[in-house]
Amino acid sequence: xxxxxxxxxxxxxxxxxxxxxxxxxxxxxxxxxxxxxxxxxxxxxxxxxxxxxxxxxxxxxxxxxxxxxxxxxxxxxxxxxxxxxxxxxxxxxxxxxxxxxxxxxxxxxxxxxxxxxxxxxxxxxxxxxx
Numbered sequence: 001x002x003x004x005x006x007x008x009x010x011x012x013x014x015x016x017x018x019x020x021x022x023x024x025x026x027x028x029x030x031x032x033x034x035x036x037x038x039x040x041x042x043x044x045x046x047x048x049x050x051x052x053x054x055x056x057x058x059x060x061x062x063x064x065x066x067x068x069x070x071x072x073x074x075x076x077x078x079x080x081x082x083x084x085x086x087x088x089x090x091x092x093x094x095x096x097x098x099x100x101x102x103x104x105x106x107x108x109x110x111x112x113x114x115x116x117x118x119x120x121x122x123x124x125x126x127x128x129x130x
Contacts, residue, residue, distance in 0.1 A: 019069055019070075019072075019079075019126065022069065022082070023066040023069040023070040026062055026065075026115065027066045030066060033062055034063065041055040041058055041093075044093060048092055058085065060081055061081050061084065062082075062085060064078075065078035065082045076122075076126055083119035089112060090112055094112060
């Protein structure tokens with residue numbers, strides 16, 4: 001059993017897998033913003049009392065940061081930017097779902113929470129060259 005456990009103990013490979021998966025999945029969200037724009041987000045940001053230009057930060061959190069993370073540049077700052085982007089999404093878009101359940105089961109915000117926690121884990125656990 002110990003031999004089997006040793007086969008799966010690869011912290012560096014685990015971090016690469018988490019980092020690349022998070023980046024690729026977040027890029028799909030960014031692609032939607034690139035192709036459809038941020039008009040809807042801009043109205044939500046302004047409704048929250050923030051200036052409209054704040055909405056363009058979504059490009060940092062969903063395009064630039066994931067690309068940096070994907071190629072391994074400035075991984076920790078990129079992960080922090082992604083985490084902040086997810087906090088904005090949670091509080092601007094999903095506030096009414098915090099206590100909700102998804103119709104098919106599970107927490108209504110499990111995907112958003114998973115992105116947030118994964119970004120935090122990458123920021124806390126990434127170490128270049130180790």
